[in-house]
Amino acid sequence: MNANEYQVKAARTMDGDCSNDFDDLEISLIWNSLGLVGEAGEIAEHIKKGILHKHGIDKGELKRELGDVLWYLSALCTRLDFSLADVMQTNIDKLLTRYPDGFSYEDSHRRIDQQDA
Secondary structure: HHHHHHHHHOOOOOOOOOOOOHHHHHHHHHHHHHHHHHHHHHHHHHHHHHHOOOOOOOOHHHHHHHHHHHHHHHHHHHHOOHHHHEEEEEEHHHHHOOOOEOOOHHHHHHHHOOOOO
């Protein structure tokens, strides 16, 4: 499945149509951004307990939680009229500018993509 197919299928389970009402759009953006950070927190908590509390890492559970992160990211993209594939490409373009030869600590400090901002 590609990113845009996922986005269409995930949108089927979004609550309501907030695209035409500014107040509903604001609520949707809050809901989905909080959902995104909440799910990311669940991933961090699982890894923290898995490693530092020695509970072990359940990769199946992490995969499910990563899917939840993806759902909220996709929902935000949908509400903002971004395609998930375009957001992915925008990020790759930024990384290619910042790290033209792959990651380096020097490029990380230099942040070439932000020098003209």
